[in-house]
Amino acid sequence: MVKFVGLIYPLFIMSKCEQCIVREFSSLKALSKNELVHLSDCKTSHTIKKGEVIFEEGENVNGIYCIKDGVCKLTKLSPNGKDHIVKLVTKGELLGQRSMISEEPVNLSAVALEDMEVCFIPKSEVMGFFDKNNQFSMNVMKTICGDLKEADDHMVNLAQKTVKERLAETLLYLYDTFGKNEDNTLKIQLSRDELASMIGTATESCIRLLSDFKKLGLIELTGKKILLKDISKLKKLAE
Amino acid sequence: MVKFVGLIYPLFIMSKCEQCIVREFSSLKALSKNELVHLSDCKTSHTIKKGEVIFEEGENVNGIYCIKDGVCKLTKLSPNGKDHIVKLVTKGELLGQRSMISEEPVNLSAVALEDMEVCFIPKSEVMGFFDKNNQFSMNVMKTICGDLKEADDHMVNLAQKTVKERLAETLLYLYDTFGKNEDNTLKIQLSRDELASMIGTATESCIRLLSDFKKLGLIELTGKKILLKDISKLKKLAE
DNA sequence: TTAAAAATATGACATTTGTCATATAAATGG
DNA sequence: CCATTTATATGACAAATGTCATATTTTTAA
Numbered sequence: 338m339v340k341f342v343g344l345i346y347p348l349f350i351m352s353k354c355e356q357c358i359v360r361e362f363s364s365l366k367a368l369s370k371n372e373l374v375h376l377s378d379c380k381t382s383h384t385i386k387k388g389e390v391i392f393e394e395g396e397n398v399n400g401i402y403c404i405k406d407g408v409c410k411l412t413k414l415s416p417n418g419k420d421h422i423v424k425l426v427t428k429g430e431l432l433g434q435r436s437m438i439s440e441e442p443v444n445l446s447a448v449a450l451e452d453m454e455v456c457f458i459p460k461s462e463v464m465g466f467f468d469k470n471n472q473f474s475m476n477v478m479k480t481i482c483g484d485l486k487e488a489d490d491h492m493v494n495l496a497q498k499t500v501k502e503r504l505a506e507t508l509l510y511l512y513d514t515f516g517k518n519e520d521n522t523l524k525i526q527l528s529r530d531e532l533a534s535m536i537g538t539a540t541e542s543c544i545r546l547l548s549d550f551k552k553l554g555l556i557e558l559t560g561k562k563i564l565l566k567d568i569s570k571l572k573k574l575a576e
Numbered sequence: 577m578v579k580f581v582g583l584i585y586p587l588f589i590m591s592k593c594e595q596c597i598v599r600e601f602s603s604l605k606a607l608s609k610n611e612l613v614h615l616s617d618c619k620t621s622h623t624i625k626k627g628e629v630i631f632e633e634g635e636n637v638n639g640i641y642c643i644k645d646g647v648c649k650l651t652k653l654s655p656n657g658k659d660h661i662v663k664l665v666t667k668g669e670l671l672g673q674r675s676m677i678s679e680e681p682v683n684l685s686a687v688a689l690e691d692m693e694v695c696f697i698p699k700s701e702v703m704g705f706f707d708k709n710n711q712f713s714m715n716v717m718k719t720i721c722g723d724l725k726e727a728d729d730h731m732v733n734l735a736q737k738t739v740k741e742r743l744a745e746t747l748l749y750l751y752d753t754f755g756k757n758e759d760n761t762l763k764i765q766l767s768r769d770e771l772a773s774m775i776g777t778a779t780e781s782c783i784r785l786l787s788d789f790k791k792l793g794l795i796e797l798t799g800k801k802i803l804l805k806d807i808s809k810l811k812k813l814a815e
Numbered sequence: 816t817t818a819a820a821a822a823t824a825t826g827a828c829a830t831t832t833g834t835c836a837t838a839t840a841a842a843t844g845g
Numbered sequence: 846c847c848a849t850t851t852a853t854a855t856g857a858c859a860a861a862t863g864t865c866a867t868a869t870t871t872t873t874a875a
Binding site: 413415416417419421423435438439441444445467468471474475477478479481482483484485486488489490491492493494495496497498536537576 | 652654655656658660662674677678680683684706707710713714716717718720721722723724725727728729730731732733734735736737776815
Binding site: 499538545561 | 861862863864865870871
């Protein structure tokens with residue numbers, strides 16, 4: 338029996354990419370068995386605690402991160418000193434692709450919203466895939482194109498919708514994307530401050546509108562927990 | 577002599593890609609002589625008058641446009657019925673790449689702000705380049721990554737800056753990107769309405785702020801023409 | 816456990832921005 | 846050229862949002 342333990346244990350520690358289910362959700366799904374074996378040797382695994390920074394705006398990140406578990410926020414500091422949350426990124430997605438391709442420092446900071454498991458893949462490795470695996474390149478391109486479309490949509494919302502509409506929309510987005518707990522509250526937990534910096538408003542305005550929504554019976558607030566009570570009305574509000 | 581005319585004239589009409597200087601400014605610069613010759617046969621040339629639509633949000637555009645001359649706006653309709661100008665695109669740039677790669681309808685409309693010359697390259701042709709010319713793929717990827725970064729920046733501006741700051745910033749952007757006429761006025765001519773829909777505000781607010789800027793001696797207004805009088809003060813205003 | 820710090824909540828008020836009305840100027844088409 | 850439409854401009858006011866003060870609750874760390 339002892340020899341089995343010796344065999345199985347390292348597999349666990351090194352978390353081989355071939356056996357990692359999460360890769361199926363990202364561009365990495367295009368990699369061949371051989372490429373995955375090679376990847377396992379190059380990558381490094383990291384545990385990130387809630388609140389910790391993965392990388393910071395302006396840094397040179399020489400590779401990409403694959404998120405095995407957890408969620409992080411991508412933020413950008415505006416000239417007035419406030420952070421804006423540009424995007425939330427979760428399990429199965431890759432981080433740092435844009436910066437790597439552009440050969441520039443990252444333009445956003447990544448901060449864990451929960452405890453996370455991530456793997457770092459060095460640039461040299463990824464560039465090799467680009468050269469030899471057309472499907473992988475295409476997947477990355479499609480992902481970035483999807484991000485660009487999302488960004489366009491987001492931009493128009495910020496430019497044309499009211500704060501109230503954006504709050505309703507964001508609550509629905511959080512619900513659709515990250516789901517709910519057994520008690521039906523939003524699974525992802527954001528502070529009022531973070532929620533405000535997602536919708537682009539002052540923290541107080543965000544809190545005030547949440548209170549309004551509560552009074553209107555659209556949501557329920559219990560501490561940090563938010564429960565969406567009337568989704569169809571929220572949808573109407575979000576236009 | 578007559579035979580020379582017969583030889584030269586068609587060259588002009590067909591505007592061979594090998595001789596088109598504009599391609600040096602886009603991803604197409606990676607194409608080989610052979611690829612360019614082939615491209616010349618596939619592409620179609622079009623003249624677009626000011627105000628005309630190149631494509632509309634939701635359409636299937638089966639290829640990309642290469643802008644040989646002129647400027648157009650990329651707009652997106654928001655739920656409230658107003659258009660938002662997401663981006664201006666000018667001579668040397670390509671249109672429709674994102675949609676082609678994502679294999680989706682275009683998410684933005686393209687409308688000429690001036691008379692334009694564009695060439696349409698069918699999707700099949702571009703996909704061939706993707707397969708066979710790695711440098712071309714890389715160029716396209718870098719362009720889209722640049723667009724994504726720009727979009728992020730734009731988003732944060734919309735979320736965090738005041739209308740006044742955004743107006744100042746936009747005037748400077750127009751100056752830097754499109755230059756000035758001999759009389760020092762902005763070369764690109766936008767209506768107040770278009771300017772407003774770039775900065776994400778009501779037309780009246782935009783007009784009012786322009787008047788304020790004029791009173792403060794920052795700009796001069798002569799009909800549609802805008803002259804930037806005090807660039808450093810505008811920069812301070814834009815933060 | 817408890818004191819201190821941080822987050823949430825709310826009121827009061829100022830400021831920004833949007834909307835509607837209307838005037839004036841410019842562009843357009845016969 | 847003139848009449849009509851469209852764009853620009855401005856006032857008056859309403860609505861949305863931000864800021865500051867302060868209270869209350871929750872979290873954190875000693």
